[in-house]
Amino acid sequence: MKILVINGPNLNMLGIREPGIYGKSTYSDLVEMIKKRAEALGVQTEFFQSNHEGDIVDKIQAAYNDADGIIINPAAYTHTSIAILDALKAVAIPTVEVHISDISQREDFRKLSYVSLIAQKTICGKGFDGYLEALDYLSHRRVELRMV
Numbered sequence: 001m002k003i004l005v006i007n008g009p010n011l012n013m014l015g016i017r018e019p020g021i022y023g024k025s026t027y028s029d030l031v032e033m034i035k036k037r038a039e040a041l042g043v044q045t046e047f048f049q050s051n052h053e054g055d056i057v058d059k060i061q062a063a064y065n066d067a068d069g070i071i072i073n074p075a076a077y078t079h080t081s082i083a084i085l086d087a088l089k090a091v092a093i094p095t096v097e098v099h100i101s102d103i104s105q106r107e108d109f110r111k112l113s114y115v116s117l118i119a120q121k122t123i124c125g126k127g128f129d130g131y132l133e134a135l136d137y138l139s140h141r142r143v144e145l146r147m148v
């Protein structure tokens, strides 16, 4: 099973600024943490971070017939990008949306998420652990599908 982990704009800055909202750990810490859990679960992972909407759309399209699941934190594009929503709809790969912060408790403009319209599950406000929960969910979902 292969899971593609996509992070959107500015998440490469994790640990460098705004530790009060996003924590002190870096993007590489996040990747290492997910890799460790993936190894324990026997799941293959691929990581992609971009500050560019079209590059994220290209990556989602490239996942068609390649990835079995997508974990995505679209960052600010969560609240604006119909293009990312459409790409996820087009590839129809089981998707979990993750946000480090609780977007429901922040500014009003963060309350709308286009990706939530397609995601099987949305995890908010659990910090980096949200990505691990998403990985667990997608890998267990595979077991359930096998049993059907």
Ligand code: CA2
Pocket: 009, 010, 011, 013, 014, 015, 016, 017, 018, 022, 073, 074, 075, 076, 077, 078, 098, 099, 100, 101, 102, 103, 110
């Ligand atoms: O809580 C999340 O994970 C967000 O997706 C993060 C986005 C924000 O636009 C969403 O509303 C919620 C922002 C990511 C920016 O990350 C930074 C990290 C360190 C320093 C500055 C920004």
